[in-house]
Amino acid sequence: MANTKAIPFNSTPLRGWSFKQGNRSSDAEWLEAGDPPTEVHRDLERHGKAPDYRQDLNELAVRWIGDETWTYRTTFRRPEESQEGLGVKAVLSFEGLDTFASVYLNDELVLASDNMFVQHRVEVTLKAENELEIVFESARLKGLELVKRHPEHRFIVHQTEISRGPVRKAQYHWGWDWGPIIMTCGPTKPITLETYTCRLQGLRVLYELSVDLKRVEGRVQVECEGVEGELYVEMVNNQTGKVEWSTTELQQVSSPTGGATSLYEAPFTLKDDVQLWWPRGYGPQSLYTVNAIARSGHHILHSLTQTTGFRHVELVQTPDSHGQSFYFRLNHVDVFVGGSCWIPLDNDPSRHHPADSSSPSSSSYADWIRLAAEGNQTMVRVWGGGVYEPAAFYAAADALGVLVWQDFLFACANYPAHPAYLASVEREARQNVRRLRHHPSIVVWAGNNEDYQIVERYGLQYDADGDDKTNPEKWLETDFPARYIYEHLLPNVIESETDGVPYHPSSPFGDGKSTVLKVDPTIGDVHQWNVWHGTMEPYQKLPEMGGRFVSEFGMEAYPHLDTLEKCITREEDRYPGSMAMDFRNKAIGHSRRLVSYVAENFRLRQDLEGFAHLTHVMQADAVGGAYQAWRRQWGTKGHRKCGGVLVWQLNDCWPTVSWAVVDYYGVPKPAYYAIKRAMQPIAVGVQRRFRDWTVKPADGALWQRDTSHVDMRSLWEDDVRFDAWVSGNGQEGLCMGKLTVKFISVKTGKQVAEPIEKVGISSQTNECIQLINDARVHIPGKKQDSREPYDPSKSDPFVIYAALHANDGQLISSDCSWPDPIKYLDFSADRAVNIAYSEDKSTAVMTADKPVKGFVFSEVAELAGPLSDNGFDIMPGEKFEIRTTSGFPMDRLKWRYLDMEE
Known part of the structure; x- marks a missing residue:
């Protein structure tokens, strides 16, 4: 119905901010601030009051900032339409304040906030x-x-100080084992003044797909505050631009707030083969746009737009021969998930907020999700110690078909659950679930990261099968009251605020009886940290250390040299183990662990470039081998031993040495490409039986077995056994072709045994097919007699190289398996890599006459995107072609390989 006083909704960003140290009464100097989103470290840097904490040891020089009080202010004029008597509401909207914020308008306290993740709207005069x-x-x-x-309450936290436990702020700001201690504060999200007589909110699409997935039925809901005008809702097919459904006949359902806001809804039906949203590699990412419009006559008072997609998601957890399954099924299709864990892009998330015109803009999120997708990754897990990411992050995942595992924001602590804290958590959860629920990419919400590990480690009160399991109020009386949050409050929020999205109590979580400390590979998801942390097993053991779903594991590596030189500014600090380098690596025991793993496998290099390269090769071997082996365990329908693997981690929040496979500047490490190769739509894998050379064998085959701790049999390889297989995904996993397995001498490049060929191979869609199982390689005349001194001339270590070709001869996929450890191999024979560049320098072709290990182009940020491949091994008789699409000439990139002559 028309209203002569009705005006369109208007939202105006508040600009012209300044800030000072201290509270409102402080006499400190006011300085110009950035417009929100901003924060105090950025504003101090603008004025030269604080150094860039990303460089050298500067983090120490800015820690004082987090212990101070800071005040921001701006002034603004009252909009003409909000004059008294016109019935127009004026509302200050704060998308997010970090964290303990007292807001004063004209000297009057109008808001007190203590939760970084909550949005506030305050009606003002x-x-x-x-x-x-x-x-x-x-x-x-x-x-x-x-x-x-x-x-x-018994406050327990891992990672720095106990003060983070009761505070609803991004937990990584207190520092983590990959990031600095940077205690931010400020208006880190937009602040706007809204004026309106009518406002829409809470646009929601509830739906169900028919069993055959060809028809969708549901309801569209929208809340309307203010003037009673006409409501119009339409649904547009993004692929065709056609309006599939529209209506003005919405029924008032309720008045949720008991005031001027009413809930309206209308039923809808889409039939005739509705277009579904699929994860990448399984089908198109079909999306629909829903528009809701409030009109008064011909005037639009307010409108909302939301993009969504229709898909059916299940987290399949059923008993089987391996225990209880854990994998995702979308639109009735089982999906093996290979991806990575995600931390915030920066210690100050406002640097990348889409609303910040001085930031890299919202495209930065699209670029990062595209990087994951181009690396054949099908999921990112938003980790519980970070933030709920901006809409641009999830929109990119929707568009590119990358699944999202979303943690609620709790990590590695025993959190309280007193009434005020619970109220704040519930408000946070409902707001953010409502904000994100329309994204089809989000396929699971998890209650926290590793908080049940705290329960195990400190013996907190928790009985998964106890008498109180149906009485959540009792959990509040224990020394683990947060169980109430993870197993009652949050699942209730998910059930009421979303439609058919699974909830998982924690990552990791099995049956409530074992998580990180007691990894149970038969149930739930696992974090496998007995490589690097824990017992520090050789990374070659990872294939046998998996579970039903590996949601964390990893291996550290340096970034490329170009990145290190940006953050280590003094030439005299650019060596492994310098104070600046050690300070930058936050991992516990990093100096011992990283060097131990490198020295255990490779001949050490003392120069920064050489040592960085060794870490690249090691991380790629560890991560790539694990992905291949665990994808192999995807098996066949009904026998899904492993449902997915997520490496820790995709990205960094500052330039550092960490487990990330892509560095702070978006430059991929070789491990990124190892994942890309392992997750190809059709991927061949070959793996020799691992013999742990670091331990004393139990049998009598080792000479001096009572004093030696090294199994020298790894040198002469008289009993090599290996497997080969091919994995396919849900759409492109069907091929016909030939497998060839060669056994190539590391010394000479010649074949040391007859190759194995298997023709007429037919891989099945969405399955892993075993091609060779526990085959033995016999090398004529090369058996070493263990009763005689070791004779290197009788040892001829070889690489097992497997190549899968299509029937037309085109190479589909290849893989190779080297003897361990690499450091025992003799690379002294001349071996050179020949590189031929295309005329425009966009392509390089590599060949070699002997096996080459760990060929790496040293990438730079100026590449503006990943290469087609990097960090690979080169086999004689094969050509390896690498491309770039950014226009950056490849002949400007440095390169090296293992034991290359300088």
């Missing part, structure tokens, strides 16, 4: 001229106050 001030108190100091205020 304006003057002609208005002053807005926001006082941000130290989250660290406030956290310490809250710990003292709640002596009834």
